[in-house]
Amino acid sequence: MEKIHLTREKATLLITLYAKARESRLPDSVLRDCYAEAAVGRIDHDFSRLRMRRDEIIGLALRAHTLDGWVREFLSAHAGATVLHLGCGLDTRVFRVDPPAAVNWYEVDYPEVIALRRRLYPARPGCSLVGSPVTDLAWLAGIPADKPTLVVAEGLFLYLPEEALLQLLRAVTTQFPTGELVFDAYNRLGLTWVAHNRMIQATGAVTRWSLGSPQELETLVPGLRLRTEQGGYEPGDRKQRARYSWPAQTALWLMRRVQLLGGMTRLLRYRY
Numbered sequence: 079m080e081k082i083h084l085t086r087e088k089a090t091l092l093i094t095l096y097a098k099a100r101e102s103r104l105p106d107s108v109l110r111d112c113y114a115e116a117a118v119g120r121i122d123h124d125f126s127r128l129r130m131r132r133d134e135i136i137g138l139a140l141r142a143h144t145l146d147g148w149v150r151e152f153l154s155a156h157a158g159a160t161v162l163h164l165g166c167g168l169d170t171r172v173f174r175v176d177p178p179a180a181v182n183w184y185e186v187d188y189p190e191v192i193a194l195r196r197r198l199y200p201a202r203p204g205c206s207l208v209g210s211p212v213t214d215l216a217w218l219a220g221i222p223a224d225k226p227t228l229v230v231a232e233g234l235f236l237y238l239p240e241e242a243l244l245q246l247l248r249a250v251t252t253q254f255p256t257g258e259l260v261f262d263a264y265n266r267l268g269l270t271w272v273a274h275n276r277m278i279q280a281t282g283a284v285t286r287w288s289l290g291s292p293q294e295l296e297t298l299v300p301g302l303r304l305r306t307e308q309g310g311y312e313p314g315d316r317k318q319r320a321r322y323s324w325p326a327q328t329a330l331w332l333m334r335r336v337q338l339l340g341g342m343t344r345l346l347r348y349r350y
């Protein structure tokens with residue numbers, strides 16, 4: 079068993095990992111993430127204390143599934159691309175997406191998270207692990223700058239101070255010739271809602287960054303152009319929607335129709 083000593087933002091990775099592992103055990107799973115399931119089995123932690131609800135499991139899994147789909151689409155259009163998976167935690171997207179050997183994939187998170195990742199998952203050709211805060215931009219110097227580059231960040235940007243996040247995104251759009259940026263974002267109301275989530279509160283993580291509208295980021299980071307936006311926990315189709323409870327389906331319905339609620343949580347895909 080792996081002992082862990084994660085606190086604050088780092089401890090939030092246990093929430094997303096557990097959701098993905100639990101969803102993968104359901105007969106109608108979209109993720110089928112056997113690596114997440116195995117990792118949960120090997121970490122010395124009482125995950126049952128999260129008291130994770132079925133809707134939370136489905137919501138977090140569908141969010142990851144949508145981002146996986148956008149990553150796959152990018153890689154099918156750019157065979158020899160670079161992928162920067164920021165704040166990767168213990169997410170096993172690289173195994174789920176299974177990119178071709180020509181893709182250079184980088185997993186970036188704090189050194190202690192990357193050290194845990196090394197112990198839990200097998201090494202993979204083409205996949206490099208970078209132990210650094212994402213906002214300490216020195217790590218970017220080690221990334222080849224001549225390939226189309228996809229940046230994917232799930233459950234990360236809300237924890238970053240705005241100026242540090244903008245510096246990171248400006249560095250990405252300046253350093254790489256072309257690419258995409260995909261992530262989840264919350265408006266102010268959404269950020270307050272997340273900050274009051276009992277699982278996040280228990281970690282002591284501080285939520286910092288909110289985005290009023292997707293167009294604002296186009297102004298703040300020259301070169302970014304919005305390609306797609308989707309509700310943060312929106313299912314791709316009716317079959318997936320039916321997996322949520324009726325109260326959760328009603329909440330999603332309201333988020334689609336009431337503008338103020340609509341921006342609480344979004345999945346965003348920009349090109350640059």
Ligand SMILES: C[S@@+](CC[C@H](N)C(=O)[O-])C[C@H]1O[C@@H](n2cnc3c(N)ncnc32)[C@H](O)[C@@H]1O
Binds near residue numbers: 210
């Ligand atoms: C909610 S978890 C999400 C993990 C993973 N993306 C997933 O979906 O399972 C947030 C992750 O962001 C990482 N993180 C937060 N702030 C960071 C920073 N400044 N630099 C690097 N990683 C950071 C944490 O260590 C943690 O792994």
